[in-house]
Amino acid sequence: MVCPAVLTICLAACHTADDTSVFRATESVRGQMRREQPMGQANPIGAPLSTRRADDRQATQASVFEGSGRFVGEPPTGTTSSADAGADGVTVNLVNVSAPQAAKAILGDMLSVKYSIDPTIDGRITIQTPKPVTRLAALDLFQTALRSNNAAVVSKGDGYKIVPLDQAATGAAIRVEGVADTSERIGSGLQVVQLKYVSASEIRRVLEPIAPRRGVVRTDDARNLITLSGNRQEVAAMMDAIHLFDVDAMKGMSFALVPVKTSQPDAIANELKTVFASEI
Structure with a gap:
């Protein structure tokens, strides 16, 4: 004006x-x-x-927006120490020994830590290393052998206890993804993971066939959390699987915005659904 x-x-x-x-x-x-x-x-x-x-x-x-075409992620790349420790490592040769004998050899003689064993724990354990390995690698082998016998090592005060597998999550140390943990993990623990893109229930269905027994403790769809249970090596394997599937699928898809001249967008969309026999 x-x-x-x-x-x-x-x-x-x-x-x-x-x-x-x-x-x-x-x-x-x-x-x-x-x-x-x-x-x-x-x-x-x-x-x-x-x-x-x-x-x-x-x-x-029409405006076309091309996606990445990738619908799976990649496990986090990090430097992992080799299990081969050379002359500074230990050689384990346990053949068909009882669980208490294996615990004494690994926890008592090799690591020199205090421990106790639930009297219900039974089973035979075989661990053999053809060449020296680190003490942490030997501990991982021992914990894997225990899990195959429905047992697990958990932290109790200033020592450790070997308990039945169904009791491993009770009172176990809880760790949250993304929070620095400088202590060396011995025994079974809990890991709480915040998912970004995929629901906790969907990730659970992916993990259960490949996770160790009782490895997935619970899921919380309201906060999109999943709680894992296991030793250091087992939790790391499950975390790799989560990073592989918890990705933004929309980022991988391509989109096109097409102006419609002579018809209604809904009508064209319905026709396309019929032609391709799938939802768009």
């Missing part, structure tokens, strides 16, 4: 002047209007016809 008023005033003041003065005043007002024109709005005065046609063509063209 300001510009027409300015234009009227300028023309009224110059009605006695020559045509050149009127032309200059008009051009001055047009220049002022161009400077005040908001960004993104069409210029009502002097807008080139070719520009308007180009904008119309652009409005009727």
